[in-house]
Amino acid sequence: MAIKFSPTRRSVLKGAAASSLIVPVTGIYSPALAQKRDRIILGTTQEPVQFNPLLYVNAGAENIPEACLFDALWDVNEKGEFIPNLAARIPTMENGDISADGKVWRINLKRDVKWSDGQPFTAKDVEFTYQTIVNPKVAVRSRSGFDLIKNFKVADPHTVEIELERPFVPFMWAWQNMHIVPHHLLSKEENINTSGFNAQPVGTGAYLLKTRTAGSHMVYEANPNYHRGAPKIRQFIHKFVPDQLVAYGQARTGEIDYIGVSGVPFDRWAEAAKLPDRHFFPLGQPWVQFVYFNCGKPQFKDPKVRKALYLALEMQKAIDDVFFGAYKRTLSYLHTTHWAYNHDLKDSGPNPQLAAKMLDEAGWKVGADGVREKDGVKMKFSMSTTAGFPARQATQAIFQQNWKAIGVEMEIKNMPASVVWGEYTTKSQFDTLLVSWEPTVGMDPDYTARAHSKMIPAKTGSGSNYTQYENAEVDRLLEEGVRQTNVDERKKTYARIQEILLEEVPFGPQGGVYQGQMTHKSLQGIKPNQYVVDAAWNVHEWSWG
Amino acid sequence: MSGDVIGYILRRILHSIPLVIGVSIIGFGIMHLAPGGPLAVYTLNPTITVTDIERLRVALGLDQPIHLQYLSWAKAMLTGSWGVTFFGGRPVLEVILERVPATMTLMGSSLALAIVIGTLIGILGAVKRNSIFDYLATTGAMLALSFPTFWFGLMAIYVFAIQLGWLPSGGMYELGEEGNPWDLLRHLILPVMVLTLVLLATWSRYSRSSFLDVIQQDYIRTARSKGLGERQILFRHALRNAVIPLVALLGVQLPTLFSGALVAETIFSWPGMGRLFVDALNMKEYPILMGMIMFTAFFVIVGNLIADVAIAAIDPRVKLA
Numbered sequence: 033m034a035i036k037f038s039p040t041r042r043s044v045l046k047g048a049a050a051s052s053l054i055v056p057v058t059g060i061y062s063p064a065l066a067q068k069r070d071r072i073i074l075g076t077t078q079e080p081v082q083f084n085p086l087l088y089v090n091a092g093a094e095n096i097p098e099a100c101l102f103d104a105l106w107d108v109n110e111k112g113e114f115i116p117n118l119a120a121r122i123p124t125m126e127n128g129d130i131s132a133d134g135k136v137w138r139i140n141l142k143r144d145v146k147w148s149d150g151q152p153f154t155a156k157d158v159e160f161t162y163q164t165i166v167n168p169k170v171a172v173r174s175r176s177g178f179d180l181i182k183n184f185k186v187a188d189p190h191t192v193e194i195e196l197e198r199p200f201v202p203f204m205w206a207w208q209n210m211h212i213v214p215h216h217l218l219s220k221e222e223n224i225n226t227s228g229f230n231a232q233p234v235g236t237g238a239y240l241l242k243t244r245t246a247g248s249h250m251v252y253e254a255n256p257n258y259h260r261g262a263p264k265i266r267q268f269i270h271k272f273v274p275d276q277l278v279a280y281g282q283a284r285t286g287e288i289d290y291i292g293v294s295g296v297p298f299d300r301w302a303e304a305a306k307l308p309d310r311h312f313f314p315l316g317q318p319w320v321q322f323v324y325f326n327c328g329k330p331q332f333k334d335p336k337v338r339k340a341l342y343l344a345l346e347m348q349k350a351i352d353d354v355f356f357g358a359y360k361r362t363l364s365y366l367h368t369t370h371w372a373y374n375h376d377l378k379d380s381g382p383n384p385q386l387a388a389k390m391l392d393e394a395g396w397k398v399g400a401d402g403v404r405e406k407d408g409v410k411m412k413f414s415m416s417t418t419a420g421f422p423a424r425q426a427t428q429a430i431f432q433q434n435w436k437a438i439g440v441e442m443e444i445k446n447m448p449a450s451v452v453w454g455e456y457t458t459k460s461q462f463d464t465l466l467v468s469w470e471p472t473v474g475m476d477p478d479y480t481a482r483a484h485s486k487m488i489p490a491k492t493g494s495g496s497n498y499t500q501y502e503n504a505e506v507d508r509l510l511e512e513g514v515r516q517t518n519v520d521e522r523k524k525t526y527a528r529i530q531e532i533l534l535e536e537v538p539f540g541p542q543g544g545v546y547q548g549q550m551t552h553k554s555l556q557g558i559k560p561n562q563y564v565v566d567a568a569w570n571v572h573e574w575s576w577g
Numbered sequence: 578m579s580g581d582v583i584g585y586i587l588r589r590i591l592h593s594i595p596l597v598i599g600v601s602i603i604g605f606g607i608m609h610l611a612p613g614g615p616l617a618v619y620t621l622n623p624t625i626t627v628t629d630i631e632r633l634r635v636a637l638g639l640d641q642p643i644h645l646q647y648l649s650w651a652k653a654m655l656t657g658s659w660g661v662t663f664f665g666g667r668p669v670l671e672v673i674l675e676r677v678p679a680t681m682t683l684m685g686s687s688l689a690l691a692i693v694i695g696t697l698i699g700i701l702g703a704v705k706r707n708s709i710f711d712y713l714a715t716t717g718a719m720l721a722l723s724f725p726t727f728w729f730g731l732m733a734i735y736v737f738a739i740q741l742g743w744l745p746s747g748g749m750y751e752l753g754e755e756g757n758p759w760d761l762l763r764h765l766i767l768p769v770m771v772l773t774l775v776l777l778a779t780w781s782r783y784s785r786s787s788f789l790d791v792i793q794q795d796y797i798r799t800a801r802s803k804g805l806g807e808r809q810i811l812f813r814h815a816l817r818n819a820v821i822p823l824v825a826l827l828g829v830q831l832p833t834l835f836s837g838a839l840v841a842e843t844i845f846s847w848p849g850m851g852r853l854f855v856d857a858l859n860m861k862e863y864p865i866l867m868g869m870i871m872f873t874a875f876f877v878i879v880g881n882l883i884a885d886v887a888i889a890a891i892d893p894r895v896k897l898a
Contacts, residue, residue: 071752073752079856081662081664081665081667081856082664082665082666082667087664087665087666168632168635168636169636170636171633171636171637172629173619173629174629175629176626223666225636225637225661225666226661226666226667227666230665230666230667231665231667245755245848246672246675246676246848246853247676247679247846247847247848247849247852247853248748248749248750248846248848249748249752251752269752271748271752272846272848273747273748273846274843274844274846274852274855275731275843275844275846277731278731278734278746278747278844278845278846281734281735281738281739281746282746282747284739285738285739285742285746287745287746287747287748447612447613448613449613449617449618449859450612450613450614450615450617450618450859450860450861451611451612451613451617452613452617453613453617453618453620454612454613454614454616454617454620456612457620458620458627458630481626489626489627493627493628494626494627494628495626495627496620496626496627
């Protein structure tokens with residue numbers, strides 16, 4: 033059989049008419065040409081699911097609606113200094129707002145601030161925010177710092193007085209991280225966890241939420257009555273592009289003006305830095321990547337052994353090979369650019385010969401199978417992290433080789449995030465972890481929750497000292513550090529803590545985490561700030577040049 | 578529709594009730610038995626202590642025994658809201674329904690194109706068996722099935738969005754163009770192309786083998802010996818019979834109209850159900866996951882039921898009993 037193709041004049045004309053439709057559909061797509069200068073599009077790979085700043089925060093993605101819609105009492109700027117937001121001034125001992133014993137804090141609030149529904153902002157809102165944070169029925173993301181409040185008093189409509197159980201200098205950070213919610217709306221809610229407010233929030237922030245298209249984007253309009261001055265850009269759009277490579281592509285084509293949070297993929301940094309009309313900058317994130325040793329396991333009880341294991345690792349090589357040099361080597365739980373970083377710390381690794389010698393001295397001798405052992409215990413253990421994270425897997429592979437060279441056997445045992453960071457971590461069931469963590473109270477150098485012996489959840493049921501590290505001097509210094517108000521004295525305290533931690537290595541720091549951010553060149557006012565995870569922390573100052 | 582058919586449909590619906598309950602128990606059980614849980618995301622936040630996590634466990638009802646958790650979920654499911662999400666506290670039904678239009682648009686267009694083009698390729702391949710066209714179609718189908726969707730997707734974006742700049746790289750509408758059908762069409766082209774390619778491969782293979790079966794039957798030879806034209810043989814005699822297994826295939830694929838495409842939706846930033854599922858899975862959002870499992874189970878049952886009824890309608894040999 034045969035099907036004949038015999039075009040007639042009529043069928044050719046029909047075809048031509050149909051094909052003419054295709055051209056306007058595809059057209060030439062160049063959003064950059066059509067870019068409207070009264071709006072900015074910020075793209076992130078993750079999507080915020082709720083906008084109540086007190087509830088769960090998916091770090092990065094949910095900080096954006098938080099920064100657009102709400103205000104905290106004060107912010108931290110790119111230099112790590114506190115600047116007033118809803119507070120009229122920053123409380124200090126010098127201005128008398130903090131009592132001489134450091135226990136009583138008086139916070140003066142701005143008087144001209146209104147919620148976006150027109151109601152005035154008052155001390156009642158601050159009190160209600162505090163009450164919500166300590167309300168056990170509300171799924172508040174954290175009470176850190178607020179559990180020290182002994183007494184909370186509204187002195188007048190624009191002043192609150194807070195009495196702490198004991199002096200706690202990082203208390204500043206607790207409020208920096210907590211945005212104030214409206215008393216007049218949320219106090220009427222029976223259940224804040226499921227309140228409609230969480231999807232339709234009312235705040236005091238620079239922008240107002242107009243629309244949200246699930247899975248696609250959120251549109252904000254400038255708040256003309258914003259208390260720090262109306263934003264210069266009328267419309268702010270937060271767009272969700274789940275694939276990082278595609279998000280980078282959109283930042284190149286101009287479909288997004290600013291790629292934030294997960295940012296430009298590491299392997300594209302060199303290319304991004306050369307793009308015309310784009311401004312690329314590496315931005316330090318609060319996290320530091322560590323190797324966590326479980327000091328409760330027989331292999332890791334001896335600090336000398338942990339130090340030897342740390343010394344054997346090619347930390348810088350792993351940064352260069354895996355992260356394209358994007359992470360910055362640090363020897364502490366702080367970035368080297370943090371004000372409290374101890375610059376006297378010395379990197380004595382990698383030194384496999386010394387590491388092997390130290391293990392020999394500690395009694396871990398190489399056995400018949402090439403693996404070290406002591407008292408019947410083999411120097412064999414696992415290392416876990418989130419599965420499906422190629423950069424971390426590659427890092428683990430390098431460490432595995434480093435340790436193998438000195439008779440130490442490490443098995444890579446990665447699991448989904450919801451497994452590895454569940455009880456496996458919190459009940460200290462792991463051997464070692466590869467993990468990135470930030471300090472525990474904002475960016476304050478206080479590290480009590482991670483390093484104090486009373487903070488081992490497997491033993492005491494509270495804290496996040498998952499390595500089960502115990503050191504009496506570190507305990508004492510940590511307790512002292514949160515009481516010291518003099519910055520120089522604090523620096524000395526935390527310098528000593530960092531020194532001990534580098535000597536005893538409960539966690540071996542690898543590098544400070546950086547992400548590649550890229551904006552349109554004419555977007556101005558963006559202040560890269562390593563003290564927050566929030567790309568939009570100063571969104572009210574952004575403008576088109 | 579005859580009374581028999583209505584009775585059959587009613588019986589099938591009744592039979593599917595225990596099935597749905599079974600699916601829900603198995604789904605709920607497996608989800609809760611799997612290690613880890615929704616609270617693990619909090620561990621990564623250093624300001625959250627173990628005490629905080631315990632408090633959240635109680636606030637979210639995760640401290641209850643699993644059978645009580647199941648019962649309270651089932652109650653919420655039957656009373657309309659389908660429960661509330663762990664993160665954000667929104668009604669699950671609302672969260673799911675806002676994603677349905679996007680997924681139906683994407684999957685509907687891809688499936689329709691795949692059916693039309695795939696069936697034509699299959700017919701042509703069967704009729705011109707072992708021709709160059711047939712070999713090309715077979716090889717093409719194998720390639721389309723073997724290459725991963727994410728690779729196709731990224732290549733399509735690289736070529737058409739980044740290098741040529743003809744089409745947007747993702748999303749459903751240009752910002753500010755919501756509801757504009759031309760804009761939707763531009764955004765549909767790349768993801769539909771990628772999804773169609775994969776679906777097309779399946780459809781062309783199925784329709785080719787089904788057609789091959791039919792055109793070798795005695796009654797086709799009889800028709801030909803009666804002197805009927807090839808076109809009449811193909812479309813009147815062969816197509817009707819060859820289409821029967823394809824209807825069953827359509828019944829199986831119907832649920833994807835609602836469950837979405839996991840990979841393609843992620844690559845193309847398509848705001849559909851596939852992405853909702855991936856996000857919910859990452860965060861162990863049990864209420865959303867359960868809602869989606871039930872939603873999909875419902876359409877699997879409906880899809881199969883429609884296919885069975887449709888097959889009975891077009892194939893007189895099949896009786897609904």
